[in-house]
Amino acid sequence: MTLAGSNLSYFPGCSLATTAKENNASLNSFLEHFDIRVSEINDWNCCGSSSTHSINKSLALSLAARNLFLAPENTPMLIACPGCYLRLSQAKMELNESKEKQTAYESLFDKPFQKNIQLLHFFELLVNMKDQGLLKGLDGKLKGLKIAPYYGCMPARPPKMNKEKNHYGLMEKTMASLGGESVRWPFLSTCCGTFLSVSRPGISENLVNRIMQGAIASGAECIVTACAMCHLNLEIRCRPENRLPVFHFSELLSLALQKNGSKEWFKRHLINPEALMKKRGLV
Amino acid sequence: MDAIVMNEGSKNFAGEVEALSHANLHRCWHCLACSGGCPFAQDMEYLPNAVIRMIQFGLKEKVLKSNTIWLCVGCNTCSMECPNSVDMAAIMDALRQMAILEHSEIAEPGILSFHQAVINSIRRHGRTHKLEIMMKYKFSEKDLFSDMNLGLKMLAKRKLDLLPSKVKDKKSIKALFKFSGGIS
Numbered sequence: 213m214t215l216a217g218s219n220l221s222y223f224p225g226c227s228l229a230t231t232a233k234e235n236n237a238s239l240n241s242f243l244e245h246f247d248i249r250v251s252e253i254n255d256w257n258c259c260g261s262s263s264t265h266s267i268n269k270s271l272a273l274s275l276a277a278r279n280l281f282l283a284p285e286n287t288p289m290l291i292a293c294p295g296c297y298l299r300l301s302q303a304k305m306e307l308n309e310s311k312e313k314q315t316a317y318e319s320l321f322d323k324p325f326q327k328n329i330q331l332l333h334f335f336e337l338l339v340n341m342k343d344q345g346l347l348k349g350l351d352g353k354l355k356g357l358k359i360a361p362y363y364g365c366m367p368a369r370p371p372k373m374n375k376e377k378n379h380y381g382l383m384e385k386t387m388a389s390l391g392g393e394s395v396r397w398p399f400l401s402t403c404c405g406t407f408l409s410v411s412r413p414g415i416s417e418n419l420v421n422r423i424m425q426g427a428i429a430s431g432a433e434c435i436v437t438a439c440a441m442c443h444l445n446l447e448i449r450c451r452p453e454n455r456l457p458v459f460h461f462s463e464l465l466s467l468a469l470q471k472n473g474s475k476e477w478f479k480r481h482l483i484n485p486e487a488l489m490k491k492r493g494l495v
Numbered sequence: 496m497d498a499i500v501m502n503e504g505s506k507n508f509a510g511e512v513e514a515l516s517h518a519n520l521h522r523c524w525h526c527l528a529c530s531g532g533c534p535f536a537q538d539m540e541y542l543p544n545a546v547i548r549m550i551q552f553g554l555k556e557k558v559l560k561s562n563t564i565w566l567c568v569g570c571n572t573c574s575m576e577c578p579n580s581v582d583m584a585a586i587m588d589a590l591r592q593m594a595i596l597e598h599s600e601i602a603e604p605g606i607l608s609f610h611q612a613v614i615n616s617i618r619r620h621g622r623t624h625k626l627e628i629m630m631k632y633k634f635s636e637k638d639l640f641s642d643m644n645l646g647l648k649m650l651a652k653r654k655l656d657l658l659p660s661k662v663k664d665k666k667s668i669k670a671l672f673k674f675s676g677g678i679s
Contacts (some may be wrong), residue, residue, distance in 0.1 A: 226623040229660045231649075257621040257662045262569055263613035267591055271675040275617065278671060320674055365570035371580035403534045403570035410632060411609035413642070415538055415566070444654070448645055480652050
């Protein structure tokens with residue numbers, strides 16, 4: 213598909229609609245620059261999140277399925293959050309595997325199921341953009357910025373889905389093409405603790421601080437995250453001595469476009485990145 | 496670990512877990528890759544591979560009462576590490592559902608109430624409303640102060656919205672809960 217001028221449907225998910233509005237805004241600003249048009253899925257609902265999946269599988273499938281049935285036909289669905297992407301992909305797989313479930317949901321939603329609906333995680337879109345040469349000529353803006361790329365548990369998935377691409381290295385390559393330097397460090401795919409950050413903060417705090425210390429020890433000036441949940445956990449459970457600015461991947465991409473960085477995004481960060489941005493000429 | 500008394504076993508436990516999880520736990524050869532990779536292993540009563548062994552031994556009560564099944568967040572790191580593609584996260588999902596359905600003692604009631612607060616928020620709005628979830632959870636735990644400063648800071652930074660982001664078609668969300676049997 214040709215991306216410039218293309219239309220995608222868009223599933224933002226609860227985090228991007230609320231706590232991580234800066235992730236949503238910077239992602240949209242980045243896509244607008246390339247004339248990739250996205251329209252939010254009308255009246256989408258929560259993908260079910262870890263909590264539903266943890267204790268009620270049937271409800272988890274129903275919540276994810278409603279979004280799949282709301283999606284417009286013949287339009288790839290862009291999903292920004294790795295968690296939502298996993299939930300919706302699992303639901304698509306489950307419905308394709310069971311004729312019985314498919315029929316039950318078709319009669320519940322009174323619509324045929326789109327068996328081949330294309331679910332597109334933002335990373336996949338970025339790979340396509342790179343392949344089409346859209347990211348050329350943007351080099352230099354992040355020059356010298358030392359970045360710890362943090363994937364969290366995004367590349368991990370159930371064995372049934374282990375043939376899917378995991379995009380390890382994409383953040384490093386993209387940052388390098390924009391002039392940033394990725395450090396080598398050990399915690400790039402260590403889970404942030406997700407919901408334990410609320411229900412067992414001590415556990416999450418230990419994990420988060422180990423991750424932050426790892427980034428600091430590797431010489432990084434900032435961490436870049438692929439997931440809004442990781443971003444929030446790193447910011448809220450980090451102890452004062454381990455504070456390092458944390459950017460959403462989409463924020464750094466937008467900053468590299470020079471004209472699109474917005475101060476409003478960074479005001480919402482709990483760890484203020486402004487001093488670093490000034491130092492590196494990013495404001 | 497204490498000696499395991501074999502005569503307390505529930506014979507078909509492994510079969511039940513396999514039926515619910517669709518995972519083949521007999522492929523596990525106890526190489527400990529899952530346990531070595533698990534970020535939560537140090538806080539778990541039993542390591543993930545030990546849970547598989549205990550299921551094979553039929554130690555249902557011990558497994559369902561353990562904190563291991565609640566500390567697992569389903570990050571799938573174990574699945575990436577496992578050389579035999581055992582779907583450990585699906586096994587943990589199945590064990591949690593069994594613990595709830597069979598009214599086992601819940602080792603981490605706080606984690607369960609958090610999940611319930613999230614699901615209730617989805618039931619009301621179709622989406623998660625973080626402020627409401629945090630408040631309800633803190634009330635249910637009678638712990639209003641531990642994260643008070645953090646909450647205020649998040650409000651000041653507008654990380655927490657006072658009003659929820661909502662689905663308009665509330666009826667359809669109600670229908671989903673009806674269809675799926677609400678909270679298990």
